[in-house]
Amino acid sequence: MSSQQYQQQRRKFAAAFLALIFILAAVDTAEAGKKEKPEKKVKKSDCGEWQWSVCVPTSGDCGLGTREGTRTGAECKQTMKTQRCKIPCNWKKQFGAECKYQFQAWGECDLNTALKTRTGSLKRALHNADCQKTVTISKPCGKLTKPKPQAESKKKKKEGKKQ
Numbered sequence: 001m002s003s004q005q006y007q008q009q010r011r012k013f014a015a016a017f018l019a020l021i022f023i024l025a026a027v028d029t030a031e032a033g034k035k036e037k038p039e040k041k042v043k044k045s046d047c048g049e050w051q052w053s054v055c056v057p058t059s060g061d062c063g064l065g066t067r068e069g070t071r072t073g074a075e076c077k078q079t080m081k082t083q084r085c086k087i088p089c090n091w092k093k094q095f096g097a098e099c100k101y102q103f104q105a106w107g108e109c110d111l112n113t114a115l116k117t118r119t120g121s122l123k124r125a126l127h128n129a130d131c132q133k134t135v136t137i138s139k140p141c142g143k144l145t146k147p148k149p150q151a152e153s154k155k156k157k158k159e160g161k162k163q
Contacts, residue, residue: 047073052127054098055085062089067127095120098129109141116141 050069057065069081095101101120109116115138125131 047071047076050081052083054096054127054129055087057087062087095135096129096131098126099131100124100126101135103137106139113138114141115139 048071050071053068055065055067057063063086065085065087066082067085069083071079073079100123102123103120104118106116106118117136117138120135120137122131122133
């Protein structure tokens with residue numbers, strides 16, 4: 001490589017390096033400009049958070065209903081309001097309609113009680129509901145298969161013949 005070619009390559013590299021520094025400086029300046037903008041003023045209110053009652057169905061123990069909301073504060077325009085709500089009819093109402101749980105798989109059948117159980121962990125509490133962290137539910141096992149006495153006696157007869 002000749003000295004002239006070497007000088008040309010060196011100038012190209014220097015120009016590329018300066019261009020890179022210029023781009024980085026421009027990006028940094030743009031970022032700094034964004035941070036310096038005054039933020040929007042947030043209106044401060046002395047109004048407290050809404051506290052909600054449980055959903056009360058209009059009729060029956062599930063379906064459409066209402067809940068009452070209240071909050072405190074001297075300058076609040078509204079301190080009470082009513083909101084429509086819905087309690088799913090297929091939900092486990094024994095734990096409260098505002099408490100949603102993630103359940104594990106059903107366990108093995110307990111032959112003494114003929115029940116199987118599973119545990120649920122709290123997934124979500126709606127509207128500041130007071131929910132248990134974990135719950136356990138049980139249900140009948142269904143049909144239990146009991147060994148037939150005839151099958152046992154046939155099996156023993158076959159084993160006796162083999163000997």
